[in-house]
Amino acid sequence: MKKLEDIDRIYFIGIGGIGMSALARYFRFHGKKVSGYDKTETVLTRELVKEGIPVHYTDNPDEAPKDAQLIVYTPAIPGTQRELEFYKKNDYTLVKRSEVLGMITNSSFNICVAGTHGKTTISTMVAHLLRHSGYGCNAFLGGISVNYQSNYWSNERNVCVVEADEYDRSFLRLSPNIAVISAMDPDHLDIYGTAEVMEEAFIEFSGRLKEGGRLFYKYGLKRAAELKGPAKESYSLDNTGADYYATSLKEINGGYVFDIVSRNWKLESVALNMGGLHNVENTIVAAAIAHGLEIEDEKIRSAVAAFRGVKRRFEYVVRNDDWVMVDDYAHHPEELRALITSAKRLFPDRKCTVIFQPHLFTRTRDLADGFAESLDLADETLLLPIYPARELPIEGVSNKMIFDRMTIKDKHMFSKQEVLDYVDNMKGGARLLITAGAGDIDQLVEPLGKKLVKK
Numbered sequence: 001m002k003k004l005e006d007i008d009r010i011y012f013i014g015i016g017g018i019g020m021s022a023l024a025r026y027f028r029f030h031g032k033k034v035s036g037y038d039k040t041e042t043v044l045t046r047e048l049v050k051e052g053i054p055v056h057y058t059d060n061p062d063e064a065p066k067d068a069q070l071i072v073y074t075p076a077i078p079g080t081q082r083e084l085e086f087y088k089k090n091d092y093t094l095v096k097r098s099e100v101l102g103m104i105t106n107s108s109f110n111i112c113v114a115g116t117h118g119k120t121t122i123s124t125m126v127a128h129l130l131r132h133s134g135y136g137c138n139a140f141l142g143g144i145s146v147n148y149q150s151n152y153w154s155n156e157r158n159v160c161v162v163e164a165d166e167y168d169r170s171f172l173r174l175s176p177n178i179a180v181i182s183a184m185d186p187d188h189l190d191i192y193g194t195a196e197v198m199e200e201a202f203i204e205f206s207g208r209l210k211e212g213g214r215l216f217y218k219y220g221l222k223r224a225a226e227l228k229g230p231a232k233e234s235y236s237l238d239n240t241g242a243d244y245y246a247t248s249l250k251e252i253n254g255g256y257v258f259d260i261v262s263r264n265w266k267l268e269s270v271a272l273n274m275g276g277l278h279n280v281e282n283t284i285v286a287a288a289i290a291h292g293l294e295i296e297d298e299k300i301r302s303a304v305a306a307f308r309g310v311k312r313r314f315e316y317v318v319r320n321d322d323w324v325m326v327d328d329y330a331h332h333p334e335e336l337r338a339l340i341t342s343a344k345r346l347f348p349d350r351k352c353t354v355i356f357q358p359h360l361f362t363r364t365r366d367l368a369d370g371f372a373e374s375l376d377l378a379d380e381t382l383l384l385p386i387y388p389a390r391e392l393p394i395e396g397v398s399n400k401m402i403f404d405r406m407t408i409k410d411k412h413m414f415s416k417q418e419v420l421d422y423v424d425n426m427k428g429g430a431r432l433l434i435t436a437g438a439g440d441i442d443q444l445v446e447p448l449g450k451k452l453v454k455k
Contacts, residue, residue, distance in 0.1 A: 020097055028052065072094075114202065115218075132299075138157075176213060179209055187332055216244075218235060219234040220236070276314040355435045355441070
């Protein structure tokens with residue numbers, strides 16, 4: 001395979017994926033001819049087209065460019081995809097997204113953020129802190145930064161902030177100078193088979209730290225003693241046994257003010273203008289990384305205050321006296337638990353209704369008990385059908401697996417249209433509405449928000 005700098009024409013199969021689109025933007029920025037395919041048109045693919053990256057939506061080898069020198073694909077694309085089959089059959093150079101990311105970051109100083117949840121917000125926070133403070137970085141993110149309306153940006157400083165994805169063991173192609181492990185809860189068992197095998201992959205990831213590297217991990221993480229790395233430091237929301245934690249926490253206007261404390265450093269009066277106690281914890285590790293890069297305290301404090309979050313991560317859609325609507329990507333039981341708990345704590349006097357769309361048949365099958373326990377924390381749950389993504393249906397697996405395990409009285413299994421109709425008839429007056437899931441539930445967010453504003 002040619003070196004990346006010698007390749008001029010690159011084609012992406014699954015270009016609408018959040019990680020794929022960041023790479024497409026990277027190559028476009030560096031003057032390459034970039035185009036791609038995806039199954040459906042989305043807000044993100046429309047943005048790519050506006051930026052000069054052609055995208056088509058028909059799986060047709062006739063539409064696929066024959067002069068492409070490199071084909072980048074995501075493992076979420078099935079092997080039976082016709083364009084992928086065409087390129088394989090005709091001996092084109094094909095690489096996975098993770099391989100390309102590994103090549104790009106091979107010679108840079110890398111801050112790589114891993115974890116079954118939290119990694120998108122932490123990596124976006126770190127990249128924002130470095131950008132806002134003037135330190136500078138290149139960012140490859142797994143979500144859209146609200147501050148910059150992008151999941152990629154570049155800078156002349158040879159520093160990369162990378163969201164390290166555990167799916168398909170992608171993160172094992174990265175070589176971090178600084179690494180974060182935020183969570184190792186069971187997920188992607190269709191890939192790993194067991195929770196233990198998945199945990200071993202995270203341990204292996206920690207072993208990929210470069211000489212002199214630094215690992216930050218969440219305090220109390222299972223198998224933390226087995227994590228590798230020349231320097232290891234823990235962080236926690238409020239456990240004083242951790243190396244970094246928060247004190248003097250106050251909830252103010254749907255956000256928080258707190259101090260960050262470590263053995264030899266204290267950052268006082270940090271203001272985070274987004275909800276979720278888990279996001280306070282995410283801020284702690286992001287600030288610790290910035291401090292380790294010798295960014296001044298006042299610049300860190302200013303950057304945190306200016307951070308507007310990540311699209312679909314505890315994102316306020318509506319906030320008024322009658323209604324608060326929060327949208328979140330939560331698609332794992334622990335993410336749901338953190339989301340619902342934090343939202344109810346911020347708005348304790350409001351009835352909490354959660355609209356949840358399960359993501360993947362395998363995840364629903366493997367974690368149904370956990371989903372039910374988390375959703376029982378709501379006052380009312382509206383459960384959508386499973387979003388299959390890359391999977392084919394599994395006999396006996398449906399949203400009913402979760403529904404039957406839930407113990408709250410107010411629970412419903414609805415289609416998207418039934419959800420819209422149901423919300424139409426809801427009475428206002430101190431209500432909290434949460435939409436959650438990693439599928440296409442985001443298509444409901446705007447129409448639901450408009451309905452609430454009209455009410």
